[in-house]
Amino acid sequence: xxxxxxxxxxxxxxxxxxxxxxxxxxxxxxxxxxxxxxxxxxxxxxxxxxxxxxxxxxxxxxxxxxxxxxxxxxxxxxxxxxxxxxxxxxxxxxxxxxxxxxxxxxxxxxxxxxxxxxxxxxxxxxxxxxxxxxxxxxxxxxxxxxxxxxxxxxxxxxxxxxxxxxxxxxxxxxxxxxxxxxxxxxxxxxxxxxxxxxxxxxxxxxxxxxxxxxxxxxxxxxxxxxxxxxxxxxxxxxxxxxxxxxxxxxxxxxxxxxxxxxxxxxxxxxxxxxxxxxxxxxxxxxxx
Numbered sequence: 001x002x003x004x005x006x007x008x009x010x011x012x013x014x015x016x017x018x019x020x021x022x023x024x025x026x027x028x029x030x031x032x033x034x035x036x037x038x039x040x041x042x043x044x045x046x047x048x049x050x051x052x053x054x055x056x057x058x059x060x061x062x063x064x065x066x067x068x069x070x071x072x073x074x075x076x077x078x079x080x081x082x083x084x085x086x087x088x089x090x091x092x093x094x095x096x097x098x099x100x101x102x103x104x105x106x107x108x109x110x111x112x113x114x115x116x117x118x119x120x121x122x123x124x125x126x127x128x129x130x131x132x133x134x135x136x137x138x139x140x141x142x143x144x145x146x147x148x149x150x151x152x153x154x155x156x157x158x159x160x161x162x163x164x165x166x167x168x169x170x171x172x173x174x175x176x177x178x179x180x181x182x183x184x185x186x187x188x189x190x191x192x193x194x195x196x197x198x199x200x201x202x203x204x205x206x207x208x209x210x211x212x213x214x215x216x217x218x219x220x221x222x223x224x225x226x227x228x229x230x231x232x233x234x235x236x237x238x239x240x241x242x243x244x245x246x247x248x249x250x251x252x253x254x255x256x257x258x259x260x261x262x263x264x265x266x267x268x269x270x271x272x273x274x275x276x277x278x279x280x281x282x283x284x285x286x287x288x
Contacts (some may be wrong), residue, residue: 006130009108014115014130015137021116022140027115029147036215040223042102043101051227053172056090102216106209115210117145117153152208159210164199166217173224237248 013035018030042045063084071077085091118124124142131137150156171191202210229237 005104009104010111010115011130011132013108015078015132017112017116018137018140020065020145022136022275024226026144027147028143028145028152028208029211030148032147032152032211033215036212037219039105040219046101047223051223053090056088057230060084060090061285074271081221094136101158106213109212110205113153113206116143117208118142119153122141147208148212150207150211152211153206155201155205156207157201157208159214160202162214163202163210165218166214167198167220168192168195170217170220170224172220173228173230190236242258 016038017031017035020034021028024030024034038117064081067077067084071080112118115123115127115130116248120196127141145152149157150159168191171194198213203212203215
């Protein structure tokens, strides 16, 4: 494990979990839940940007599909698509930010739980090397490893099931941005495949990591409902729709540009040998 990863991510995470555990009545499960909420609050601006980007992408899909049908040249088609993206203020990669951010957090949390809940005196000694020298933290060790009926450093089948269910619901409440029937089918398949995959991974995770994932997914579901609403049940979004309005305006502008008649270039004059100006049109008429 690199020193940079340990110093920047793992050690702060270990110490924050220990502090939260001490504040929350010695419950490490509550500490993980509070840690998850803190992470989601801190990353809220990035999450909101991702959600608005997804909504904007959905708004411009009709124009994207029109461009894909209109232009056979891949280069020209890509140029037109990127033009619509720019006018709508949409970054196609903007949807990936929070997802990418979760990878190092999950990785660090996996190790943090193994350190904070040591299984042997040797592991407890290794933990001391990651703790800050503050007496408040030093006196908080050891930590109770049970939460409700779970051992947080061991796997738990109930948590595996909850990981799958919450992942599925989160994906169902996420707006689809597919541009073709094939992509819609792929997204529908991923809606079922991703929960199974994450549930399979959770089998080998400590239940503390699974608890983080479940709480993270529940918060994500609430964010999705706040930004997208639930159209099936006529639940309207709770957060303003500035990004989609900008995207729809860009689509309208792009459609208006396409509807404009082609510009007719004025006839250019050619000089004859005697210096008399004559247009190309007159030349064609004379030749005919």
